[in-house]
Amino acid sequence: MKNTYLEKQYQAFKKRYPNEKEYLQALHHVLVSVDHIIDDHPEYEAYNVVERLMEPERVIAFKVTWLDDDNRVQVNRGYRVQHSALIGPYKGGLRFHPSVTQSVLKFLAFEQTFKNSLTNLAMGGGKGGSDFDPKGKSDREIMSFCQAYMRELFHHMGEDVDVPAGDIGVGQREIGYLYGYYKKLTNQVTKSITGKDTSIGGSLVRKEATGYGLAYFVNAALKKMKNTSLKDKRVIISGSGNVAIYAAEMVRELGGTVIAMSDSSGYIHCEKGVDLDAIKTIKEEKRDRIETYPDYDANGKYHEDPRHMWTIDADIALPCATQNELDEDAVKHLVDNEVIMVAEGANMPTTEEGIALLKKHNIIFAPGKAANAGGVLVSGLEMAQHAQFTTWTFDKINEKLKSHMEKIFEDIYKTAKDYGENDDLQFGVNVHSFKKLAKAMIQQGIV
Ligand code: NDP
Ligand code: 2IT
Numbered sequence: 001m002k003n004t005y006l007e008k009q010y011q012a013f014k015k016r017y018p019n020e021k022e023y024l025q026a027l028h029h030v031l032v033s034v035d036h037i038i039d040d041h042p043e044y045e046a047y048n049v050v051e052r053l054m055e056p057e058r059v060i061a062f063k064v065t066w067l068d069d070d071n072r073v074q075v076n077r078g079y080r081v082q083h084s085a086l087i088g089p090y091k092g093g094l095r096f097h098p099s100v101t102q103s104v105l106k107f108l109a110f111e112q113t114f115k116n117s118l119t120n121l122a123m124g125g126g127k128g129g130s131d132f133d134p135k136g137k138s139d140r141e142i143m144s145f146c147q148a149y150m151r152e153l154f155h156h157m158g159e160d161v162d163v164p165a166g167d168i169g170v171g172q173r174e175i176g177y178l179y180g181y182y183k184k185l186t187n188q189v190t191k192s193i194t195g196k197d198t199s200i201g202g203s204l205v206r207k208e209a210t211g212y213g214l215a216y217f218v219n220a221a222l223k224k225m226k227n228t229s230l231k232d233k234r235v236i237i238s239g240s241g242n243v244a245i246y247a248a249e250m251v252r253e254l255g256g257t258v259i260a261m262s263d264s265s266g267y268i269h270c271e272k273g274v275d276l277d278a279i280k281t282i283k284e285e286k287r288d289r290i291e292t293y294p295d296y297d298a299n300g301k302y303h304e305d306p307r308h309m310w311t312i313d314a315d316i317a318l319p320c321a322t323q324n325e326l327d328e329d330a331v332k333h334l335v336d337n338e339v340i341m342v343a344e345g346a347n348m349p350t351t352e353e354g355i356a357l358l359k360k361h362n363i364i365f366a367p368g369k370a371a372n373a374g375g376v377l378v379s380g381l382e383m384a385q386h387a388q389f390t391t392w393t394f395d396k397i398n399e400k401l402k403s404h405m406e407k408i409f410e411d412i413y414k415t416a417k418d419y420g421e422n423d424d425l426q427f428g429v430n431v432h433s434f435k436k437l438a439k440a441m442i443q444q445g446i447v
Contacts, residue, residue: 001035005045013054020103022323026110026348027054033430049438056109058082060156064130066148069138078149080128080156083109086440089160090126091116093167098133105129111347114433115369118408121380126162134169146177154185158192165195165379171242172197191386194379203382205397211246213374214345216405217366219254224413225364225423226340231255236314238262239321240283240290243345247318248276259314262306263290269312270300313337320345328353335361344368370408370429377404
């Protein structure tokens with residue numbers, strides 16, 4: 001970074017948190033963008049906005065003790081990172097996955113703050129979770145773990161304080177158990193968790209929101225930046241969880257063909273188009289592996305090692321699994337295959353080297369902070385419906401999702417253009433959000 005204040009801050013964070021590589025990576029992404037504009041904003045250094053925005057407001061770490069089906073006592077680590085309440089209650093998902101560490105949740109909470117500011121709803125940023133591995137656990141074990149996790153988390157949440165939702169390993173089943181126990185502990189029925197099933201006060205379209213929103217964002221960007229659309233495009237999507245499935249559904253609806261999807265063990269390649277009903281049966285109903293896909297559709301071929309999926313010739317790539325899954329080597333394949341756009345359904349799935357290579361080859365790069373904002377956006381609409389004691393129709397919410405995603409694209413595209421950074425959506429999103437958050441911080445004084 002050219003600016004000495006930014007560089008000094010970044011070095012200090014590196015020294016303070018030397019082992020938190022994902023968190024440092026997320027900070028670096030933003031600082032590199034802010035470096036282009038900071039000379040025009042002496043107030044950022046005067047109020048020390050950068051250090052104050054990078055450090056989470058609160059990190060809660062705790063022990064989660066629960067009983068498995070054999071009556072053995074199990075212990076996991078639980079966290080909630082309350083990154084910023086500058087523009088509303090902390091808001092963001094919970095992740096249950098063995099790879100969860102404090103660093104992972106700090107990066108996710110930091111990114112969530114930026115993402116949420118784009119929605120124009122009053123939501124701050126947070127993220128939580130545990131290194132608990134839901135794979136292979138019985139329903140009763142999942143419930144037992146969720147209840148044990150909530151026994152601690154409930155102290156720190158509430159509709160005006162912190163409103164969790166789902167993320168990797170946390171879907172409607174887990175949200176139901178978490179919500180049921182939260183009500184038991186607090187004797188309150190509130191809008192303090194989103195992503196619930198509609199039978200217990202959730203919003204229509206929340207399940208579909210992140211994936212649908214991603215496809216709407218892609219269509220808006222393709223239209224403006226390449227004068228084309230998803231129609232007739234061949235799309236590869238990593239993951240086969242909540243985000244991937246509904247991204248695939250809306251890609252198909254908008255005329256594209258999804259030719260490959262994956263899980264952490266392997267991927268399926270199906271030139272005729274992936275059969276989404278089969279994927280839903282495998283993943284949502286049976287909680288099984290994508291390896292079984294050829295049992296449902298003989299056109300699909302299964303291959304081990306999900307990383308090889310990026311070698312498939314396609315027009316658009318949507319990483320929708322996890323952080324740093326799309327590295328420089330993978331991007332080289334996308335470049336060779338003349339992919340025109342990469343849009344992140346996952347949070348920070350592309351490495352810094354991968355992003356640099358995409359930009360070098362003028363491949364449109366849509367960062368997750370903007371492109372996957374549809375999930376939290378509809379979480380915000382779930383809170384809004386609760387507050388109004390009403391429910392909206394699927395079509396109404398879906399239309400709001402689409403128009404919000406188009407607006408997010410327009411906002412960040414315009415910011416990039418205004419600063420002469422042309423098609424750099426990463427610059428656009430970072431600077432657009434940073435300026436909003438900085439303004440909110442300065443207005444609220446030194447607190
Ligand atoms: P799910 O748990 O529903 O699905 C995750 C998918 O990613 C699975 O197919 C899983 O495969 C795969 N995956 C997870 N970890 C790894 C890994 N280490 N290596 C390879 N594959 C992996 O999660 P979501 O779909 O909800 O989340 C996916 C991404 O989208 C995450 O980055 C999340 O933060 C982000 N996101 C989610 C939102 C939401 O509303 N749910 C909103 C915005 C972003 P397997 O089953 O084999 O583990
Ligand atoms: O990363 C994300 O935006 C989410 N996991 C969704 C957060 C939410 O509060 O709906």
